[in-house]
Amino acid sequence: MNKKWKALRDAVQQNDVAKVIEAAAAVELSGEKSYYDFCKMAIQQGSGDVLGALLKAGDGFQFSKVVSLVWRDHDRYEERIENEKLARELIKEAYASPNPETTLPALYTVIKGDWNPIIHAGDFLNEDSPIELLEVCLKDKSAYTDPPFGDCVEKTGLFSTPKLDFILSLDPGTYKSQPVIDKALITVSAKGDIDKAVLLLAHGASADTDNAEALCVAAKSGNQDLVDLLLPYVSLKIYGEKIVTQLQYKNVDQSIIQSVEDATKAALQPAVKTPAPETVAVEPAAAEETPAQDDRFKRLDDDTLTETKILPNGSTLMTLFNFAARQQTVIVMNPSGNNPQPAVVSFDDLDKAFTDSMQEKFDALGKTAKRAAQYKSVMG
Numbered sequence: 001m002n003k004k005w006k007a008l009r010d011a012v013q014q015n016d017v018a019k020v021i022e023a024a025a026a027v028e029l030s031g032e033k034s035y036y037d038f039c040k041m042a043i044q045q046g047s048g049d050v051l052g053a054l055l056k057a058g059d060g061f062q063f064s065k066v067v068s069l070v071w072r073d074h075d076r077y078e079e080r081i082e083n084e085k086l087a088r089e090l091i092k093e094a095y096a097s098p099n100p101e102t103t104l105p106a107l108y109t110v111i112k113g114d115w116n117p118i119i120h121a122g123d124f125l126n127e128d129s130p131i132e133l134l135e136v137c138l139k140d141k142s143a144y145t146d147p148p149f150g151d152c153v154e155k156t157g158l159f160s161t162p163k164l165d166f167i168l169s170l171d172p173g174t175y176k177s178q179p180v181i182d183k184a185l186i187t188v189s190a191k192g193d194i195d196k197a198v199l200l201l202a203h204g205a206s207a208d209t210d211n212a213e214a215l216c217v218a219a220k221s222g223n224q225d226l227v228d229l230l231l232p233y234v235s236l237k238i239y240g241e242k243i244v245t246q247l248q249y250k251n252v253d254q255s256i257i258q259s260v261e262d263a264t265k266a267a268l269q270p271a272v273k274t275p276a277p278e279t280v281a282v283e284p285a286a287a288e289e290t291p292a293q294d295d296r297f298k299r300l301d302d303d304t305l306t307e308t309k310i311l312p313n314g315s316t317l318m319t320l321f322n323f324a325a326r327q328q329t330v331i332v333m334n335p336s337g338n339n340p341q342p343a344v345v346s347f348d349d350l351d352k353a354f355t356d357s358m359q360e361k362f363d364a365l366g367k368t369a370k371r372a373a374q375y376k377s378v379m380g
Contacts, residue, residue, distance in 0.1 A: 005034055012038050012050055020053045029058035031065025036086050039063075043093045048102025052109065060110040061087040061118050084118045091124060101132040108136050121148035127159035131166055138170040147172045150180040158187060161195045168203045182209040190217040194226045207233035212243055219247050219256050227256055231263045240264030 004026045011019035029035040035058045042051040055061075064082035087107075094103040108124055111117035121137055125148070134156060138147045149172055157164035171177050185205040188196040197214075201207070207214050212234045218226040234240070241264060247257045 008038065009034075009041075012041050012054070013045075015045060015047045015050055017049045017053050020050050021057065024054060024057035029054070030062040033063070036063040036090075039090060040093055043090060043097045043103045046098030046103065048099060048106040051103055052106040055106065055110055060114075063087075080118060087119050088123065091119075095126075095128060100128075101130040104130065104133040105136040108133060108140075112140050122151035122155065125151050125155040127156060129156045129163075131163065134163065134167060135170065138167065138172065141172075147174075149174075149177055153180050153184050158184060158196070161193075161199065164196055165199055168199060171203070178204070178206070181205040186210065186214045186217060189214040189226060189230065190221060192218070192221040192223040192226055194223065194229060197226060197229060201229070201233060208235050208239065212239040215239075215260070216243055216246060219243075219252050219260060220250055222253055222256065224253075224256055224259065227259060231260070236264045236267035240267060 004023065008020065008023035008027060011023045029038075035054070039051060039054050039058075042054060061083050063086045064079055087110075090107060091104070094100055094107055097103045104124065108121070111119065111121065121140070124133060124137070129152075134152055137152055138149060140147050147170075149167070149170075152167045153164070157167045168181075171181075181200050181203055182205050185197060185200045185207065186209065188200065197218075207230050215227065215230045215234050218230055234243075240260065244257060244261045244264060247260065
């Protein structure tokens, strides 16, 4: 082993990411056996960051390279098979490593965005998959594949209620999701797993799938609580009688059959029309006081009213008070075709005593009073 490779090995052993990146840039990792050995070493040390740096420098799972004078398709196939084998061995090592929650996601990033990966997302997953790996998988929105929601549910979620809950929270919501959760409901119902059934039903799983198979297998498992859970979700008008007939020919507890039969009869009963409630005469509510009748709304002073009356039809006059700056602005909106233009008529400084008295009046009203007429005025 020359000095460059020795420097890379030492950097990996020291878990020094910066040195690994520097040393890896000085050698050609791709296709070298030492590349695989260093990745395995990083996994055994539980260093996801070092592993990620190596995989980036070595261009992914390129551990083996066939060298021949004439490039042939057979050589390409042999190389791919060998790299797939080595990648699977690294995944096994990662599950046994001290930190699978970091090493497994580092390995998974190699196939993200690859239209033709050596191994697929499902190859990473099993019942022991950590939450961190599931998150990376379900947030993988590459251009070539959908997130492996089905693999996450079937290979991991069905073995752990908390992990199933986490997986469902990251449902990508594609057209492929619904068949996955419908099938999962049947699976957990056959096992009598009521906790997972509750999660799947809450997430929108259909209990009618495959002629209400979930209810059938739940009844056969002898779980009355699960049967009671599923009954309200099944279209008993359609499937109820068929299910009862099937259960009668199976070795199913008679009390469970009876519960399904009773629920089916109740569903088939015609709806009872409730009599219309008697009409009760309601006295009309007292008319709301108009601004003119409400003392809180003050009339304009005579001078302002005169100025307003001589404005052209369609005009709007607005008086604005700025108490903080002790200023008053009067705005007239003159009609001009379909696009009236505002014009500032005056902008006067107000003395502090006046603004304080006006502020008190506005505070007493609790809101700005607006005069409802052909003009608008903000006033106290």
